[in-house]
Amino acid sequence: MLYFDHNATTPLDERVLEAMAPYLGAFYGNPSSLYRMGRICRGAIDTAREQVAALVGAHPSEVVFTSGGTEANNLALKGLAFAREPGLIVAGATEHPSVSEPLEFLKARGWRIATIPVGRDGLADVAFIESLPAGEIRFATLMLANNETGVIQDIAPIAGWFRELGIVFHCDAVQAAGKIAIDFKASGVHMMSLSGHKIYGPKGVGALILDKAVMLEPLLHGGGQEQGLRGGTENVAAIVGFGKAAELALSELEERRARLLGLRERLEAGLKTIPGAVVFAEGSERLPNTVQFGIAGYDGEALVMNLDRQGIAVSSGSACASGAGEPSPVLVAMGVEPEVAKSAVRVSFGKSNTETEVDRFLDVLKKLVGISTSESRGVMPII
Ligand SMILES: Cc1ncc(COP(=O)(O)O)c(C=O)c1O
Structure with missing residues (x-):
């Protein structure tokens, strides 16, 4: 996993x-x-x-x-x-x-x-x-x-x-x-x-x-x-x-921070290649390990469940709110339109995650949203 x-x-x-x-x-x-x-x-x-x-x-x-x-x-x-x-x-x-x-x-x-x-x-x-x-x-x-x-x-x-x-x-x-x-x-x-x-x-x-x-x-x-x-x-x-x-x-604060930021930047660069993907509060100072993004037209909960089928554990918001089916109150408070907020997926890295894992995640995600990649054969697109 x-x-x-x-x-x-x-x-x-x-x-x-x-x-x-x-x-x-x-x-x-x-x-x-x-x-x-x-x-x-x-x-x-x-x-x-x-x-x-x-x-x-x-x-x-x-x-x-x-x-x-x-x-x-x-x-x-x-x-x-x-x-x-x-x-x-x-x-x-x-x-x-x-x-x-x-x-x-x-x-x-x-x-x-x-x-x-x-x-x-x-x-x-x-x-x-x-x-x-x-x-x-x-x-x-x-x-x-x-x-x-x-x-x-x-x-x-x-x-x-x-x-x-x-x-x-x-x-x-x-x-x-x-x-x-x-x-x-x-x-x-x-x-x-x-x-x-x-x-x-x-x-x-x-x-x-x-x-x-x-x-x-x-x-x-x-x-x-x-x-x-x-x-x-x-x-x-x-x-x-x-x-x-x-x-x-x-x-280990500085060592962890630098590593996590590297993973976050790698993920965000990859998300830029997915049409309709947005990183919420992208321009703000954010935790080095956290990326919350949405992809226009996709439901965050469905993406989370499909990623889970591929052995990838992410969240569609806070753990307490997941499964509720409501758009994240955090994103709504930020003025994000409810239908965009419903597409939210949160990735939060930890100290043992690797660049290879980020690349695997991006490959699976791209396949799920219908973008073909060389390494993601066998993953069924959502639509
Ligand atoms: C911002 C924030 N505050 C408080 C808590 C609650 O902490 P605990 O799980 O230790 O009760 C959490 C847990 O998700 C959190 O993210």
Whole structure:
């Protein structure tokens, strides 16, 4: 199988598995226990906290481990809301459901949401943000990199604007972490969400990076773990794996970025030879591994299913939205016509993909849309 869906999830790095193994076996202690085995497990969590903090330029004490990006986003948004009187929340138009759905939940409880529009380039409209009644804003959230298009927002000036006004600013960096350099301190962001399984770590673990000055209500009470912000006995092995994955992502960041960008450029050059193919937000700064494209007249879901028959795994949008049959809300927010948005296919490369695999993908895709190539015999066209 050719796996090109790394924005959905990544395989576990062997080195991560190796680091986790002792905590799935011999070291089964509760990190809150005072005896030696407990202390060993606590020490392993402390190391992981340092590794995750280093990946994003934060202090280890600013790392709150969670069960993943979804919980980190929920903790940030509901945790802020539960500690404040209802008012206005400012949010991006292309947020992941783990941000947009908690906001809908809050909306039903008296909060108002101002959605920052995006252009066809996928970038937030800064003038809109500056036109908002600052005194009414309780907090704001904007993702760093979009899971579908890969578009990277220019976060620092926006975070700086909110910080100057004393407004807490949260950023979902789940897709950006490990793919581009992140400096939490320098960015001016107050809270940042991360996830283990997007960076070759295990599923079911993530973190909220939290500026200590921010008041937050926990979602899970009990036990006092994670500075009282996330009660529950820690998933030591997963946290250790996340830490190791973060360490590797940091040390290999530039090497991975350069390789992924090479694959992205190769794919985009190939797509240019397919009539009617467009890369969404092509001119914007995007993640080095992500290409979301459409081919006029073709249905994205059908292309995904036909590619699957040829052993190629891609997505027609975010994993959560696939199968829904609706055009991607991200593309619709960008002003892409629904019928064009329905043709969307997302390719997201990972560190072990190769140029040969990209070429194979292009050959199969061309055959599926009726363009014959020398190497793609045996692939049945869709129409
Ligand atoms: C931008 C973004 N935020 C949050 C999440 C949720 O992360 P998790 O799967 O760890 O809950 C995802 C996962 O697809 C994502 O792409």
